[in-house]
Amino acid sequence: MARKHMTAIAAAGALALALTACGSEDDAGDGATDPTGSGEVSGDITVLTNRTDLVDTTFQEYKESFEAEHPEVNVEFEAVTDYEGDVSIRLNTQDYGDVLLIPNTVSKDQLPNFFLPLGTTDEVAETYRFVEEQAYDGQAYGVAITGNAQGYVVNKAVWESAGVTEPPTTPEEFLAGLQAIADTTEATPYYTNYADGWPLSQWQGNRGVIAGPETEQELAATDAPWSEGEEQYALDSLLYDVVDAGLSEPDPTTTNWEESKNLLGSGQVATMVLGSWAVTQMQDAAEANGGSADDIAYWPMPFQVDGTFRSTIGGDYKNAVSKHTENPEAARAWVDWFAQESGYAQSEGGLPPTVGGDLPDTLSEFEPLGVELVEIAPAPAGEESLLSDIYDTAEIDLWGNVYRQKLVDVARGAADGDKQSYFDELNQRWSDARAEVTG
Structure with a gap:
């Protein structure tokens, strides 16, 4: 059940160009109207989902x-x-269902090309939270299926057996805790989920824990995000240090997402950086492995x-209505x-997408x-699209997996360089791209 991933860094740039070309304001058709309408709610609708397990x-x-x-509707x-990869390609056609989760490859200025507005x-x-996340030019295009907090899932029983009973407050304490797990238990301290790729993007969701609400504007305004003192540096540096210290799985190329749930649930793995959506799955x-849901925190x-x-909290994927649907009222x-x-x-175990909901028990x-x-x-x-324009031009998939897979490879000695040389490369690409985008 992939959340945010792309198949290749080159594909990110090519796909962005393809999406720009395949739709335009001129051919938006009913996209300029309110899909709620006043007609009878009826008809057949196809709903695309990434939840293959449900x-x-x-x-x-x-x-x-x-x-x-709604007895006149058939769903x-x-x-x-491969939701991101397959659906992003299908957006080049008119065949992408009636209701779908907005792929992360769609930038905000492209929303009118593919989806009907839901209102201002x-x-x-x-009615809904996280509306601005998929809005453009004063119009909202998506409603979150759930909300997520960001942090990491732990098998608390493993951490406690290593003598750590409270969440670490600094990167140094975090690394020390993982080392204690390595020294005193049989568990793998940290699991990257490198092979599936998309879980590595979950690190990016933690932007804002240091810089605060204006983190994306700050990122778009800097030429060197991978420099000490910058939030991007802090997050990616921590991942690098975990792998460099040998605190992750021995061979990341053999990881498996579905199996990782069992590994963490059973205490064979202690820690994974994932959105809070993952907690119930780990519980x-x-x-299922003879443990207790209370072991997971x-x-x-x-x-x-x-x-x-x-x-950092935000909406998960957003449900949207295709601009090509024949039954917009039913889809809405x-x-x-x-x-x-x-x-x-x-x-x-997610934050409710509606206004006024309470924190879930998972938090x-x-x-x-x-x-x-x-x-x-x-x-x-x-x-609205400044930040995505920069990282697309730089071919650095912040919400993908390619550049962090290379980060892991460098940290484990499977690719040339070290942390500083790789961060220097990323900074150069970012700086060049920002100059090109901003003129």
């Missing part, structure tokens, strides 16, 4: 409940294993600002029902720690 079970229950409320699901950002924000794995990243932990009805009535966010460790929740501020008007 499509034949839980999602069939959703279908039954939704169709009971069919299409589960896509102000209107939609009266299920713990119970979610901790904030080992950085504090003025003595306070922070966790599914988007609203899924967010408000399906119970998906609660079952996933029970946060309250006594006084964790500050940080929501990323939207880019200023006219700069």
Whole structure:
């Protein structure tokens, strides 16, 4: 169940160009209208999902409940294993379902090319959180399926057996904790999930824990993000140091996402940086392997600002309505029902996408720690795609897996260089790209 990944760094640039070319404001058609309309909610709709593990079970229950409320609508699901790669390519056609999760390869200025607006950002924000994350020119295009906090999942029983009972407050304490696990237990301290790739992008979701809400504007404004004192440096440096110290799996090319759940649940692995969406899956794995869901906890990243932990929160994938749908009212009805009535966010241990929801039980460790929740501020008007333009031009897939896979390779000695030389290379590419984009 991939969250954010791309198949190759070269594909990122090529795909961005393809997406730009395949749609335009001129051919947006009904994309300029409100899809809620006043027509009868009826017709067949196809809903694309990345939840290959739920499509034949839980999602069939959703279908039954939704169709009971809307008997004139027939819902069919299409589960896509390589969601980012396959659906991003399909956006070059008109065949990408009626409701779909907005791929991360779509920049904000491209949203009108592929999706119908759901209303103004102000209107939609009266009901839903995280609206600005998929909005452009005052219009909202997506509703989050759930919300996530950022940090890392731990098998708390393993950490406690190594003498660590509280979340580390600094990178040094974090590394020391992993070393204690290596020295005193049989567990692998950290698991990269390198082979599947996309889990490495979860590190990027932690931007904001140091820099705060304006982190993306700061990133777009700097020529050297991989320099000491910068947030990007701090995050990627920590991953490098974990691998460099031999605290991750011996051969990252053999990792497996589905198996990693069992490994962490059973205590064979102690730690993985993932969004809070992963907690319930790890708890299920713990119970399936003879352990307890109570063994699994979610901790904030080992950085504090003025003595306070922070966790970046945001929406997960956003459901959107295809601009090519023949049944926009039915498609919009599914988007609203899924967010408000399906119970998906609660079952996933996620933050509710609706305004006013409470923290889930999966974040029970946060309250006594006084964790500050940080929501990323939207880019200023006219700069919605500035950051993505820079990293696409630099061919550095911040939300992908390629550049972090190379980071892991350098750290484990499977690629030339060291941390400084690789960070120098990234800074040069970033600086050149920023100069090209900003003129």
